[in-house]
Amino acid sequence: MRSAFLLSLFLLGLDLLFVSVSCGSSTEFVYPNFTASHLQFVDSSKGAFLLSPNSIFKAGLFSPVGDSSPDFYFSVVHIDSGSTIWSSNRDSPVSSSGKMILSPQGISIVEDGKGQKPVWSTPVLASPVHSLRLTDAGNLLLLDRLNASLWESFKFPTDTIVLGQTLPLRMSLSGSVSSYDFSTGDYKFVVTESDGLMQWKGQNYWKFRMHTRANVDSNFPVEYLTVTTTGLAFMGRNGTAVIIRVALPPSTDFRFAKMDYTGKFIINRFFGKELVTEFSGPMDPCQIPFACGKFGLCHLDNAAENKSCSCPDEMRPVADQKTCVPVSQSLSLPVSCEASNVSYLKLGSGVSYFSTHFSDPVEHGIELFACQDLCSKNCSCFGVFYENTSRSCYMVKDSFGSLSLVKNSPDNQDLIGYVKLSTRKQNGKPQDNQNRGSQFPVIALVLLPCTGFLLVIAIGLIWWRKCAVLRYSSIREKQAIRLGSFESGDLGSFHIPGLPQKFEFEELEQATDNFKLQIGSGGFGAVFKGTLPDETLVAVKKITNHGLHGRQEFCTEIAIIGNIRHTNLVKLRGFCARGRQLLLVYEYMNRGSLEKTLFSGSGPVLEWQERFDIALGTARGLAYLHSGCEQKIIHCDVKPENILLHDQFQPKISDFGLSKLLSQEESSLFTTMRGTRGYLAPEWITNTAISEKADVYSYGMVLLELVSGRKNCSFRSQSNSVTEENNQNQNNSSSTTTTNSGLVYFPLYALDMHEQGRYMELADPRLEGRVTSQEVGKLVRIALCCVHEEPALRPTMAAVVGMFEGSIPLGNPRMESLNFLRFYGLRFAESSMVQGQNEESENLGFHRRESSNSGGSRHSASYMASQEVSGPR
Known part of the structure; x- marks a missing residue:
């Protein structure tokens, strides 16, 4: 009996050893603390360590050109056809000894021998990983202990x-x-x-x-x-x-x-x-943009599938046949924006360009020279197409692909293309000066010695004056450091890696037309619209508060923004620091702030999909600040004014002057109130440690405003007030949501409607039914989870992104952690009525002194503080 039991244990051990994959065979599942490389599995399974149950798909580290290739990718491959249906580290291949590591945190791809810093990894997951599985459909799944999906390759397709x-x-x-x-x-x-x-x-x-x-x-x-x-x-x-x-x-x-x-x-x-x-x-193969290379001319032969390539007139192919260049040696592709050096090569008739069929002209009703002038002043412009009948100007920007020759088409005879070229200089001189005579005037023999003598004296005087100025500047700089003032030499003591471009004050003064067009303002100064010499639009922030906070914000913004790159964060182009002139140069956001777009009432209404994209982009930007940087960055002032909108309403988070830098392990307690009323998390005034969850709270408040299309603390329109009053009479809703005066604290109203499942009551009425209750409910639930009173109950911004994208289930708001909103709503109504009475008294010539209220609860104090305190801006 004992021997039979031991034999069973032995066989079970062999079975586990076989399934564990460590022996080099592939299986349907692998488990955390598993490591694999191509070399480890090359003999038994050609690099695969995962196999779908139907044996149709395999996963492993593969190369598309064989085992001798230097580039390997963690991929899912259809076995019979050899087709790769998904790959992870496509932009960071590893060698044959590179490793795939499965841990409780997810998948990481690392290059062997170069430390453990991954070249690719899965995003932050909602819970620890229990297993990695390859399904019969070819989907790669990370599963938790309950076999629920944490991440799947199907949701992150490649090509x-x-x-x-x-x-x-x-x-x-x-x-x-x-x-x-x-x-x-x-x-x-x-x-x-x-x-x-x-x-x-x-x-x-x-x-x-x-x-x-x-x-x-x-x-x-x-x-x-x-x-x-x-x-x-x-x-x-x-x-x-x-x-x-x-x-x-x-x-x-x-x-x-x-x-x-x-x-x-x-x-x-x-x-x-x-x-x-x-x-x-x-x-049509000639519709493919790079079918014949740069500036190449694509011809269709008799059969529609066949094409041939050539170069336009006055151009010739280079050796690789992928680029056409001017025949004339004096012309080249443009390298500068100086209009005097630019010329245009006219393309033949019947030549069309693919992008003109899908884009609008940059200008209508202008002459050809004006169209070319627009291109000459734009460094990113490679050429123009001009339509004679409508006098429309199309600009080819950033890249120039292939052209198409369309014969016997009247639509293309009217559209003429021009390639932007520049006049090439030889030996530092224009070509037309090369054949000039070499006659040397006799008078120069007399004047040169005298001129040289005077020139030496002038240089000596200039050098002496420069040395004196430098000595004086050095003295002033030392005085500035001792006195703690913020003079021009102050920035010299700061070592900031990757410092952005430094502008001269005169450059920015000229770019902004002497700071003529103001587009925004804040506690530390104003923002002006400017145009750099290369026609790039910028926003110039002029710091006017030169106190301690102004200095700190200036240096902080340079250090933070200048070294991070994310599509949803505003890019810092450069800075200027001369004496007390302190300026920051940002990329220009042509649609302004979310605050103006959402609340101004002018312009088109933001559609629901645009609001969804703004919310998701903002969440991605904050997630990057919190967990994507080497140091954790807390913004501390998330609000619609600090969310700027670019083309297609792409959101970008701005204004990092209030942010705090933390290490990944550190959690600091900020003693200074920072932020803006209405968006401040309760922990700011309860002496609780401030973490990135304060940003999550502010984001939740912004998300509610995106849903409703108005400020969270605002008056309700008369028609809406009547509708809500009727609904309240019918449903006995909470009396703390609205008052007879039409005041409403929207977060509390959202909580009430969430409890009743009446999400359409919360949608911006201007959307006029162009949104469903399910869509509104999703954002409201995310927002309410973000504004939990206890920071620990709020999701991380990475989890918020997962909820938006569907990779993480929607959270359920905890009512016990949202009851504080009822105190906030009551205090909002009381303070609003008091404010209204004060304003009425002032209008009648009276001044009323408010009595102090010492009996407020912690919640009411928190609310009043968040409404009255506005941190430094």
Whole structure:
């Protein structure tokens, strides 16, 4: 009996050893504290350590060109066809000895021998990882102890989606550089509300609806793209309506859609023993932006699939045949913005450019010389297209791809293209000066010795004066340091790595037209719109408060913003520090602040999707500040005024002057009140340690304002007040939400409506039904979770991003941690009524002194402080 038991234990141990993968065989699951490299599994499973149950897909560290390649990627591969459907570290390949490490925190890809700093890793997860699994569909899953999904590769596609996978609205597929280089290339496919859009370096060049096989079934907004057994479909109305479809032969074979490195969007099916292309677009190969290289001219031959390439007149190909350059040696591609050095090479008639079909002219009704002048003054402009009949000007910016020769097309005879060139100088002299005579005037022989003598004396005087000025400046600098004043030499003691560009004061004075156009203001100064010599628009912040806080903010903003890069954070272009003239130069946000866009009442109403994108982008920016930097950064003043909007309402967080730098392990207690009333977390005035959760609270308040389209502490319009009063009579809602005067504290109202499930009551009425209760409810639930009174109950900003993207389940607001909002609402109503009575008394000529109230609770004190205290700006 004992021997049988021991034998059972032995067999069980062998079974566990076999399944553990450490022996080099692949399996469906692996568990934390697991490490794998390509070399470790190359003999038994060709580098794979995960295998789907149906043995169709494998995962491991692979190279697209074989084991001898220097570049390996952690990828999921279809075994029979060898097609890579997903890869992680596409922009940071590792060697064959590079490792994939699975830990309770997620997946990390590291290069062996270069420390443990990952070249790629999964984002912050909601709970510890219990296992990593590869499904029959080819989806890579990180699971928790209850087998709930924490992260999956299907939600982070690279260039491919497979059968059953979806590509949600505004997500994209990015083509690789080549078939053997998985790095992110220039071609991208994006799902929009009405179509599938293809882009090259940000320029649109093809729409899905342009294909003859694309059938438009309805005009509902697109929600996602999916590959099915019968083709490809753009879906809407929660997946119940087909918007655009491509019908393909019904099949359960392996089928996938891909943004190919060639610039085409293709659908392939593995049929028999080979891949068959079932769909490809664009159909015209000359519609692909880089079909014939830079400035190349694409010709269609008799068959639509065949093309040939050449160069336009007055241009010739270079050795690699991917670029055309001017025939004349005196001309070259533009290298400066000086209009005097710029010339234009006219392209032949019938030559078109792809981006002019998808973009609007920069100007209408102007002459050709004016169109070219706009390009000459813009360093990012490579050429223009001018339409004679409408006198419209199209500008080709940032990159210039291939041209198309369209014969016998009247639409293209009117559109003439011009390539921007510059006059090349030889030996430092313009070419037209090379053939001048070398005659030397006789008088110069007499004047040169005298001139030289005078020149030596002048240089000596200048040098003596310069030395005197330097000695004087040194004395002043030492005095400034001793006195603690903020003079020009003060910044010399600061060592700031990666310091942005330093501007002279005169440069910024000229750029802003002597600080003429003010576009904003704050406690430390005003912001002015400016234009740099290269036509770049900037926002110049002029510091006027030169006290301690002004100095601290100036140095802090340079140190922080100058060294971080994120698409949702405002970029610091440079600075100026001369004497008491302190200025910061930011990139210009052409749509202003969220506060003006949301509350001004002028201009178009922000649509729901735009609000959603602003909320998500802001959350991503804050998540980066909190956990994406080497040092944790707390903003301390998150509010609509500090969220700026760029093109397509892209949000960017600004104003880091109130932020605090913390190490990842440190938690500091700030003794100075910082922030703006209405957005301050309760811990600011309860002597509780301040952490990044204070930003989460402020973000929650901003999110509620995005939902309602108005300030959280505001008067309600008369029509809305009547509607709410009727609703309250019918439903016996809380009396603390509104008052007879029409006052409302919106966070409390949102809490009441959440408890009743009446989310549409909270939506901005200007949206007029263009939003669903489910969409509003999602944002309201996230916001209420963010404004919990206890900081520990608030989610991290990384978790908030996960809730928006759907990778983390929505949180459930804790009512016991939100009851403080009822005290806030009561105090808001009381203080508003007192303020109204005071204003009425002042209008009648009386002055009323408020009596002190010593019996307020901790909640009421917290509310009053957050309403009355505004930290330094």
